[in-house]
Amino acid sequence: MNSFWALVRRDLRLAVREGGAIGTALGFFLIVVSLMPLGLGPDLNLLARIAAGILWIALLLAALLSLNRIFEADYEDGTLDVLATGHLPLELVATAKSLAHWLTTGIPLALLAPVLGILLNLDLASYPILVGTTFVGTPAVSFLGAIGAALTVKARRGGLLLALVVLPLYVPTLIFGISAVSAAAGPAGMGAAFLILAAISLAAVVLGPIAAAAALRIQLQ
């Protein structure tokens, strides 16, 4: 497990030193959310009703911007070749890199979401639930995103291709993330939707790296 944490630590250090990816994702998130009230008009009730949806969609799009960095830099400078000769299976290499992506992008986005909720007049009672769903849902964003990142690692300017591969995979996360927030206001409570969201994340943490590693093996050929 030594090499697993060595890889996570190195990726965190690189993310802090290079910085750009986190800034781009957070900046994009901020801009998309703040454009919404301008486009939809000052109807506060309307904004409050759709706030959770806008926040979740903007969060997914912002995360999408940073996904290509999971494997691309390592592929370009030859690091991926060497990582593949380690004692650590490629599946765990993908896990470590997805985990580092979640820590450096998923968590900052989840922390920014409630702040941006203010811009959309999000119902005060929904804040704790919004924070809960973004924290529980973002691992799925990173670990499913790694599949797309691995598939497109060789594609020059594969950003659009990455979006086409990954966004459909995000649909369940989006649906249950939003319905957990809206259900919390209703009589049934958020229980079921929140638990399904957690289940999607757990499944993504297990299955995402396996698929990503299979894709990387083909890319290394």
Next chain:
Amino acid sequence: MQLIAEDLIVERGGRLVIDGLSFAVSAGEAMVLAGANGAGKTTLLRTLAGYIRPSAGSVRCEGGDVELTVAEQAHVIGHANAVKSSLTVFENAAFWSEFLGSANETGGHIESALRNFGLDDLAEFPAAYLSAGQRRRLGLARLLLAKRPLWLLDEPTVSLDVASTERLVSAVNEHTRAGGLAIVATHLPLALERARTLELVSLRMAA
């Protein structure tokens, strides 16, 4: 330990690059891969390292650790150096030492690996400011950061000066003298001990 390739057939992009190649390299031996550009030196090394799956034939190690694949017993030096620009020279080396090595390495081995390739003065220097030759040496320092019996070197002398090339040659000779194996693709006449040459020829388009 012995690395054995049997009846290797490798295709790249529909073109037959290696057709029925068999050889064995034993502990203490070096093998130089020679041949024109496009003769399949890199393809052969990447096949030996397990990145490319051969269409037929097999690559295996005999007498090594049975639990490890060929790739896990090999150091692969490719065209790229696997050096991160935003880390310092020492941080780059320390990461590879921790990632590739086993837990029981002694403390000073990172310093000694860097010293071996003349990088000890640059240890705290960000790798972004290294010259091409210095980056190459940092890539090569990986060979000494973790102990592995099989070295697969693809044109390791690219952008190295004469002194650094000599350092590399003596590192390879020390490695084979200690019972290691080395397979080196190169166009330069390197003074490798106990070395034989495998001449690869370009094959024409497969039918």
